[in-house]
Structure formats: structure tokens, C-alpha cells
Amino acid sequence: MSGAFSFGILSVDPGSAARRGRITTPHGTIETPAFMPVGTAGTVKGMTPEDLESLGFEIVLGNTYHLALRPGEEVVRRLGGLHRFMGWERAILTDSGGFQVLSLADLRTITDEGVGFRSHLDGSLLSMTPERSMQIQASLGSDIVMALDDCPALPSPRLRILEAVRRTSLWARRSREALLGPGQALFGIVQGGDDPGLREQSVEEITALGFDGYAIGGVSVGESADLSREVVALTAPRLPPDRPRYLMGMGTPADLVEMVALGCDLFDCVLPTRNARNGTLFTSTGRLSIKRSEFAADPRPVDGECSCPVCRRFSRAYLRHLYVAGEILSMRLNTLHNLHQYADLMRRARAAIEAGRYAEFLSERSARWTDRRREAETARPADGRQDCGGGDRMI
Amino acid sequence: MSGAFSFGILSVDPGSAARRGRITTPHGTIETPAFMPVGTAGTVKGMTPEDLESLGFEIVLGNTYHLALRPGEEVVRRLGGLHRFMGWERAILTDSGGFQVLSLADLRTITDEGVGFRSHLDGSLLSMTPERSMQIQASLGSDIVMALDDCPALPSPRLRILEAVRRTSLWARRSREALLGPGQALFGIVQGGDDPGLREQSVEEITALGFDGYAIGGVSVGESADLSREVVALTAPRLPPDRPRYLMGMGTPADLVEMVALGCDLFDCVLPTRNARNGTLFTSTGRLSIKRSEFAADPRPVDGECSCPVCRRFSRAYLRHLYVAGEILSMRLNTLHNLHQYADLMRRARAAIEAGRYAEFLSERSARWTDRRREAETARPADGRQDCGGGDRMI
Numbered sequence: 138m139s140g141a142f143s144f145g146i147l148s149v150d151p152g153s154a155a156r157r158g159r160i161t162t163p164h165g166t167i168e169t170p171a172f173m174p175v176g177t178a179g180t181v182k183g184m185t186p187e188d189l190e191s192l193g194f195e196i197v198l199g200n201t202y203h204l205a206l207r208p209g210e211e212v213v214r215r216l217g218g219l220h221r222f223m224g225w226e227r228a229i230l231t232d233s234g235g236f237q238v239l240s241l242a243d244l245r246t247i248t249d250e251g252v253g254f255r256s257h258l259d260g261s262l263l264s265m266t267p268e269r270s271m272q273i274q275a276s277l278g279s280d281i282v283m284a285l286d287d288c289p290a291l292p293s294p295r296l297r298i299l300e301a302v303r304r305t306s307l308w309a310r311r312s313r314e315a316l317l318g319p320g321q322a323l324f325g326i327v328q329g330g331d332d333p334g335l336r337e338q339s340v341e342e343i344t345a346l347g348f349d350g351y352a353i354g355g356v357s358v359g360e361s362a363d364l365s366r367e368v369v370a371l372t373a374p375r376l377p378p379d380r381p382r383y384l385m386g387m388g389t390p391a392d393l394v395e396m397v398a399l400g401c402d403l404f405d406c407v408l409p410t411r412n413a414r415n416g417t418l419f420t421s422t423g424r425l426s427i428k429r430s431e432f433a434a435d436p437r438p439v440d441g442e443c444s445c446p447v448c449r450r451f452s453r454a455y456l457r458h459l460y461v462a463g464e465i466l467s468m469r470l471n472t473l474h475n476l477h478q479y480a481d482l483m484r485r486a487r488a489a490i491e492a493g494r495y496a497e498f499l500s501e502r503s504a505r506w507t508d509r510r511r512e513a514e515t516a517r518p519a520d521g522r523q524d525c526g527g528g529d530r531m532i
Numbered sequence: 533m534s535g536a537f538s539f540g541i542l543s544v545d546p547g548s549a550a551r552r553g554r555i556t557t558p559h560g561t562i563e564t565p566a567f568m569p570v571g572t573a574g575t576v577k578g579m580t581p582e583d584l585e586s587l588g589f590e591i592v593l594g595n596t597y598h599l600a601l602r603p604g605e606e607v608v609r610r611l612g613g614l615h616r617f618m619g620w621e622r623a624i625l626t627d628s629g630g631f632q633v634l635s636l637a638d639l640r641t642i643t644d645e646g647v648g649f650r651s652h653l654d655g656s657l658l659s660m661t662p663e664r665s666m667q668i669q670a671s672l673g674s675d676i677v678m679a680l681d682d683c684p685a686l687p688s689p690r691l692r693i694l695e696a697v698r699r700t701s702l703w704a705r706r707s708r709e710a711l712l713g714p715g716q717a718l719f720g721i722v723q724g725g726d727d728p729g730l731r732e733q734s735v736e737e738i739t740a741l742g743f744d745g746y747a748i749g750g751v752s753v754g755e756s757a758d759l760s761r762e763v764v765a766l767t768a769p770r771l772p773p774d775r776p777r778y779l780m781g782m783g784t785p786a787d788l789v790e791m792v793a794l795g796c797d798l799f800d801c802v803l804p805t806r807n808a809r810n811g812t813l814f815t816s817t818g819r820l821s822i823k824r825s826e827f828a829a830d831p832r833p834v835d836g837e838c839s840c841p842v843c844r845r846f847s848r849a850y851l852r853h854l855y856v857a858g859e860i861l862s863m864r865l866n867t868l869h870n871l872h873q874y875a876d877l878m879r880r881a882r883a884a885i886e887a888g889r890y891a892e893f894l895s896e897r898s899a900r901w902t903d904r905r906r907e908a909e910t911a912r913p914a915d916g917r918q919d920c921g922g923g924d925r926m927i
Contacts, residue, residue: 450619
């Protein structure tokens with residue numbers, strides 16, 4: 138199935154389950170652990186491909202549901218696929234549309250056949266079966282294709298989670314049987330909510346099918362940060378060690394460093410990009426809301442330890458001014474800064490694993506984030522995972 | 533008055549009044565004829581300083597009225613001046629606030645003392661006298677300061693234009709007597725509407741005061757494109773040949789090449805940046821509205837002759853998709869393209885003057901722009917010069 142796709146582990150941390158790996162795709166390699174910026178509609182909001190390259194990202198995420206509606210996968214296919222369409226020569230992972238089962242709950246009906254969506258754009262009907270999702274992702278030509286899954290919110294009745302596990306396995310099998318493009322890898326997704334037994338069952342069923350990689354889905358969907366971590370802690374070690382593990386849609390900086398320690402390799406979250414547009418900036422010690430009046434004449438950079446192009450050139454006062462004035466440059470500079478913070482964090486995490494001192498790195502970072510707990514909580518509004526992984530919304 | 537400011541003419545075209553010059557400022561040189569992108573609120577919308585540098589711009593425009601209201605000139609001064617505040621190391625010209633006499637006509641009262649504005653942001657009062665305008669521009673630390681002028685719309689009764697000429701001279705004298713910062717140059721502004729006699733009178737009065745450069749104000753304020761050109765044609769030759777001539781707020785590509793032929797050296801207009809945000813792109817042969825459905829699957833670049841970073845990497849289909857999806861990257865890429873077109877046009881104009889074949893260049897360009905007339909007309913909505921030079925508005 139995988140063609141040019143492969144995954145190798147370069148080193149393993151002695152004090153944790155963290156691993157330093159490398160994914161090879163038809164569009165270059167990805168050093169793992171890695172963070173994938175979210176490019177919902179064929180663009181990571183406000184960033185050019187050059188921006189993302191110079192920040193050091195090797196893979197971005199595209200949204201199957203959103204791209205199928207607009208501009209339509211046929212347009213993307215005719216223009217040479219998503220890489221060429223968006224001018225991005227490195228790797229792309231596309232989600233399957235399964236997450237919209239949750240994020241667009243009011244606009245869909247779900248059966249064993251698939252999900253029927255009423256377009257959030259024009260009300261037209263889109264039927265997302267496993268076969269259709271694979272077909273769209275084949276047209277998009279992403280390097281990593283995700284199987285269609287059924288992703289319930291938390292809390293959900295046990296019966297609903299049971300149904301989702303059964304249906305996710307059914308759809309994984311049908312996704313597995315569909316025809317993909319040359320070189321496209323396919324990842325399976327594990328569900329099971331917060332029920333250890335169902336998680337275990339889902340892992341067994343999905344891994345039995347044999348995928349190029351495995352994703353932990355159904356986390357950061359409304360539950361507490363502690364519960365998310367428990368679910369990952371019990372799921373990750375059960376996944377095949379020789380395949381990449383992708384933790385879907387969970388991603389405060391504190392989450393990332395902890396989940397790397399549990400053996401996760403790939404991450405995505407809209408937090409750095411969406412927060413940037415809302416004026417919330419990540420720093421090496423926590424968060425900073427650039428709109429606050431105390432920064433009106435503050436000549437310092439956002440983060441004195443940061444080497445990003447924004448911190449090298451602009452003051453907090455200027456960034457506050459751009460935000461308050463509603464300038465589009467505000468969104469661009471804030472996004473550049475936040476994505477640099479994420480890229481830099483992952484670079485440091487990889488170096489710590491290589492040096493065999495990841496456990497130290499984790500405790501050093503956790504100590505810095507004094508407001509870590511609050512941070513983890515504010516990352517999860519009532520609509521849960523809608524905030525992460527479901528596509529990066531306008532502003 | 534000028535300190536480090538100087539202007540030299542490098543060559544003169546034999547077949548027109550076009551001149552190839554060089555302005556020296558404390559923040560570098562400006563090869564003229566030159567176009568100045570409009571950076572209303574301390575940013576050319578969507579562009580970083582690096583973007584503007586790599587497009588080749590050597591000077592940008594800042595708006596005194598807008599910056600005085602937000603973030604306030606005292607904040608800018610404390611942060612080291614406008615250059616440092618916005619991270620732009622090259623030259624800056626600031627307008628005087630005089631244009632808001634016209635663009636914010638509903639919010640101001642005007643007497644010989646100055647203009648009283650009711651802030652468009654919070655309703656507070658701002659009194660813009662010549663002395664106050666000079667003080668603000670001194671705090672901003674721009675390289676070229678503009679005298680305060682009284683700029684009436686066209687058509688206006690002859691008595692109103694007469695009053696504006698008288699008041700502009702009065703204010704020019706008071707602007708001239710105010711204290712500026714070290715190295716700041718001061719330009720006077722000529723008014724006179726569409727009345728040849730009053731234009732002549734204004735030129736005499738303003739030039740008699742002695743400025744580092746001269747601007748032609750009061751054009752593109754509601755009159756036809758033909759009338760604007762007539763006014764420039766009769767005003768420009770009367771200005772001192774050894775000082776730079778700045779044509780304020782007039783700037784379709786066709787305008788620029790024609791006005792260079794009349795001996796103008798500096799230009800500004802919001803057209804390339806504002807049009808970009810509205811999806812109108814300039815090309816070597818005219819204009820293109822990227823939102824049109826015919827581009828939905830068009831793999832070609834916006835302009836096959838264009839060497840800008842957008843045309844090198846992205847298709848019309850992708851740019852249309854970004855526009856239709858309301859992506860902020862749309863505004864950024866469109867602005868990059870349009871500003872590149874303007875920078876490139878001025879580079880070619882300068883080369884044509886150096887080669888002594890500007891008249892040929894002018895007729896070659898005019899022939900390309902088959903839709904030139906329509907273009908000139910659509911550039912001037914009913915609210916006239918509000919569209920140009922009055923500050924680049926949101927979206």
C-alpha cells in the first residue's frame with residue numbers, strides 16, 4: 138500500500154517512551170516527533186509555503202471535507218493535486234472528514250453506510266462514505282491519507298462509544314480496500330472514548346487490519362485535559378512500535394511535550410494559528426495576550442528568548458497596535474511567531490531524545506509553564522475538539 | 533532645513549519632460565521616478581518590511597492623522613520613531629493630515645487657524661494646525677514631512693478654491709517656520725483646483741517660500757481623469773526643476789507613465805493595495821478580476837510576463853479559491869503581485885529615461901492598456917480622492 142512511504146526509529150529515550158523517528162514520503166522526509174500546522178482550505182491561514190518552509194515545517198494538514206466542498210477535489214486534481222495547487226512541495230496529510238461528524242453535528246446524519254452532510258457553505262448534500270473519502274483524498278494526492286472514522290464527543294453514553302468503535306472498524310476495513318494513488322500511505326484511526334476496554338478493543342481491531350501508521354482519535358473532544366492524557370497513556374503503548382503514531386487534534390505546548398513522552402510522533406492542532414489571530418501568543422514561559430493595554434508602549438519583543446523573525450524585528454507595542462487597529466499584518470506576524478514557537482519546541486524535543494535526556498527536558502519545560510494547568514483548560518472550550526483538528530476557522 | 537536631504541537629476545529624457553533622479557535621505561536613497569506604497573497605520577496592509585524591501589521599494593508613506601489618533605505620536609516617539617516602530621529602515625514620507633480635510637469632510641471644521649477633527653475612532657477632538665502637524669511629524673521622525681494644506685474636492689465654487697489657495701499659502705508659511713527634527717525635509721503643496729490662474733498663483737506663493745520639494749495636491753479629488761492630467765500638465769512645468777515633484781494620490785499605471793512624462797518624480801496611491809484586497813489584479817496588459825468563475829480551474833499565472841513571487845508559484849485557480857474562501861493569504865498574495873507590478877513599471881520607466889527613449893516607452897505602454905480609459909474612470913469613484921492618498925482603509 139505504501140510505496141515510497143516508510144518510517145524508521147533513529148533513537149529511543151531511555152527515561153520515557155519518547156522516540157526520535159523519520160518518516161519518508163514522496164514529498165520528502167519528516168523528522169519526528171513533528172507538529173503539523175493545519176491548512177484547512179489549502180492554506181495555513183496567512184502563511185505562504187515559503188513561510189512554512191523557513192519555519193522548518195516538513196508536513197502540513199489539509200481538510201478533506203472543506204476541500205471537497207470548495208474548490209472541489211476535481212479542480213484540485215485537474216490542477217495537479219493539492220501540493221501543486223497550494224504551491225507546497227513538502228508532505229501533506231489529509232484528514233478523512235470523520236471529524237466533521239462531531240464538529241458539524243447539527244448538519245449531518247450518520248449510518249453504517251457513511252455520513253451525510255448538509256454543506257455549511259450552501260446547504261447542498263455531501264455524502265461521505267469511506268469509499269468517497271478515499272476517492273477525494275486520492276484526488277487531492279496527499280502523502281498520508283486518513284481512514285474515515287466515527288468520532289463521538291465526550292461525554293457520550295457507552296452505547297454510542299461502542300457503536301463508534303464498531304463503525305470505525307467497519308469503515309477502516311472499507312477504507313483499507315479502496316484504491317489510492319501511487320505512493321499514498323493510509324493511517325487507521327483508533328476510537329473508544331474514555332473507556333479503557335473499548336480503546337483496547339479498537340486498537341486490536343484497527344491494528345489487525347494493518348495500516349502504514351495509526352492515529353489516536355476521539356481525544357480533546359470535550360473531556361478534561363487529565364482524561365485526555367489518561368486515554369493517550371493507555372492507548373499509545375498498545376500501538377505497533379514500528380509505525381508512526383499520530384495524536385489527533387491535541388496540542389498545547391504542554392500537551393505536546395507530555396504526549397511525546399508517551400511515544401506519540403505526529404501532532405496537529407489549530408491552537409497556534411487560531412490563537413495568533415485572536416492575539417494570544419505563546420512564549421517560552423507561557424502565554425501573552427497582545428491586546429492588553431500594558432503593552433501599548435512596551436519596546437520589548439514578545440519573547441526575549443525567541444529567535445523568530447517577529448521577535449527579532451518588532452516590539453510588543455507595535456504588535457499590539459496592529460492588533461488593535463485590526464491590521465491583517467497582525468494575524469500574519471502573530472501566526473509566524475506562534476508557529477515558530479511550536480517548530481522550535483519540537484526541534485528541542487527531538488534534540489533531547491537524541492541526547493537521551495527527554496525526561497529532563499519534559500520536567501524542565503513543565504516547570505517553565507507555571508500556568509500550564511490553566512492553559513490546558515482554556516484550550517478546551519465546551520465544544521471540545523471543534524477547537525482542534527476540525528479545520529482552522531476564519532478569525 | 534534639509535540636513536542630509538538632497539535631490540539630484542541623473543538624466544533627462546530628450547523626448548519628454550521625464551527626469552531620472554535620486555533623492556538622498558537619512559534612511560537611504562530613492563531612485564526616481566518612484567512609487568510609494570501607502571502605509572496608513574504604520575503598515576502597508578499585509579506586507580512586512582522584508583516584503584517591501586524585496587519588492588524594491590525605497591520609501592513608504594505614513595498617515596499623520598491616523599497615527600496621531602492611534603497609537604498616538606507620543607507612543608511612536610518613545611519607541612524610537614516610526615521607522616523603528618514599524619521595523620522599516622528605508623525612507624518614510626508622512627502626509628500632513630491636510631487630505632483628511634476632504635476625506636473626513638463630515639467630521640471636521642476648518643478655519644484659518646487649522647482643522648478641527650472629530651476622531652473617526654472614538655469621537656474625541658483633534659486639532660490639526662500647521663504647528664501641530666509639524667510637531668506630530670517631528671515625533672514620527674519621517675524623512676519627508678508635508679506642509680499642512682487645505683484640499684477642496686472638485687468641483688468646488690471658485691471662491692472655495694481661492695480660499696484654499698490663500699489658506700494653503702498661510703499654512704505653508706507657518707509649517708515652514710515650525711521646528712522639525714534633524715535631517716527632516718519639508719515639502720510644500722500646491723493647490724488651485726482646476727483653475728489655471730489659481731494654480732499659477734499657488735505655485736508662485738508656495739515656491740517663493742522655498743521648500744525641499746513640491747507636491748501637486750488637489751488632483752484626483754472628484755474630477756475626470758482628463759482634467760487631472762490637464763492640471764498636472766500646467767502645474768508641473770512651473771515647479772522648480774531642481775527639486776523633486778510629488779504628485780499626490782493619483783496612480784493608475786496609465787497615470788503613472790503619463791505623469792512621469794510631465795516631469796513628476798514621486799507618486800502614491802492606495803489603488804494597488806486596496807484593489808488587491810478587493811480581488812482586482814494589475815497585469816502587463818490591463819486588469820483582471822480574480823473572483824471571476826472563468827478562473828476556477830485556470831492553471832495559468834495571473835500574468836505570464838510577471839516575475840513576482842506569486843506568478844512564479846501560484847495559479848489563477850488557487851488565487852481565486854483563496855479569494856472566494858475569504859482567506860487572508862488572498863490579500864497578501866494579491867498585494868504582493870500588485871505592488872510588484874507597480875515597482876516593475878517604475879523600474880522600466882527609469883530605465884527608459886536613462887536610455888533616452890521615454891516617449892517610446894510611454895506610447896508602447898499606452899498601447900498595451902487597451903482598457904486604459906475605462907481603467908482611469910473606474911479608479912475615481914464619486915468620493916474622488918478619498919480612494920487615493922487618504923489612507924488605505926480596511927478591506
